[in-house]
Amino acid sequence: MTASSTRRTTAAHSRIAAVGAIAVAGALLLTGCGDQTESSGSDSTDTPSASAAPLADKLPKEIRDAGVVKVGSDIAYAPVEFKDDSGKTVGIDPDLAAAMGKQLGVKFEFENGTFDTLITGLRSDRYDIAMSAMTDTKDRQEGVDSDTGKKVGEGVDFVDYFTAGVSIYTQKGKNTDIKTWSDLCGRKIVVQRASVSEDLAKAEAKKCPSGKKLTIESFDNDQQAQTRLRSGGADAGSSDFPVAAYAVANSGGGNDFQLVGEQVEAAPYGIAVAKSDTQLRDALQAAMDAIIANGEYEKVMKKWGVEDGAVTKATINGGK
Template structure:
């Protein structure tokens, strides 16, 4: 959230969070990560291309390399983050690993700040971007969500999850915040370039005269949480799975609490260059395969986010 990581900048909006009440697994620690880190994901072995059922659907160069390069902001637990051992973990890496078995390749995650991921995709640094990224029409069309101007080539999305945006405060100090309008006159922390930031900017324009929402945006959600935890803001906002995970794990569950209902439910999508239709279709086929064989549901349930599950992969389902 994006997001949400909706997460996002100019032409990009963001990560959002899982629809419905999500009981987020609390056994993993929320940890930081540095840019340029590469990680192939979980320990389970990826099937080689000779035995993988969908290997022939991949572009020849990727099939030969045996690797799908993934751009991701790996600081968004429980969607993607570093575990105690420094390994990339979370919903996205687990799903990527399962799809890799279908395609006979490894999905290698490379860390980057969220608002640079689509640029990295356009420059071919990454083959895909998988980072709790909300599928939006603006991103599909390469349009800046604030100015409405074209800023680059759009992308295609393979949608794999549904999520919404939440607000959280320090535990026991909600200050009467229940809705976005309650943030007028207060300071909100969030991740730069996300749907949370878009919503905050839109809400600030509706505030009564003499009041506004003071928005402080950070490179990642962990920095925003640290600011709120230290008393430097009144509230924070992020995708629901991320906010719920922070509430459950930060300070052993003593730091934060969720307030109000999540809003702006929308699909998370795997972003792929529009010119790379062969890879797009291979990713969709792999996602449909793990939904059909039950691996998708096992992963979603493992992370306690079953309410955000989808029944099939969808292309460009965002609005």
């Protein structure tokens, strides 16, 4: 959910195709059809038999013995991670975690937290990892505050597993002249705090001409920002593309929002791990590579309609 430097723009035809696929995934979830609980669907994944887990010996002994990986996550970011109508944690990340758990012989327990506190929770050992649509950036790797450029911590390592850009969306049928970030000057945008969208909005605000101020309203989670835009309290919103596309396809039966322009800032999502936990980091990379190889990863991508963001291998600290 955060980045800072400019990256490639994804083609419009891929964006449109992905919106249709995400709409299908959302419809299946809302109607209870399909296999929405096959892999995860709950705050903790089922514990596989350690003897049947081919990569169990790669984990640190304390985690292997506990049988649990504690995951810090902002569980309000559909379709990456969110609560379904029954209160279960579902989405791309929980499904991938469940598949990795089969390889490692452990369950992944998702614990809810606000996005801007997840790395702090990792540093304080509240979580073993943070998995929450978190964009791998050099600033995060090095523990640098992206606003001030100052060192604020030792940083984290990332196991990269997905690629996503950032999109702008508006109320359906309104503000159709907004196509790019520069079109937001003189307008108001709602974003999630500590996200790439907030970073981009702040950067754009500095470029706006006199008399055309870009007003930014930041929220603890993306659902709050969507509610504000839905009520007419802003001109536009911005989220990671999978999240924006899911909201457009599903909010109000697809009648609340519309995507405008093309997604930008395509960058890797990474699982954040403390710098000192290299064994855990490498075990996660091995597990992600294993589920890519055995087809479980592809099943999750197709289930949620996000094949455009799929990767062919897990990498360490691939963010720029």
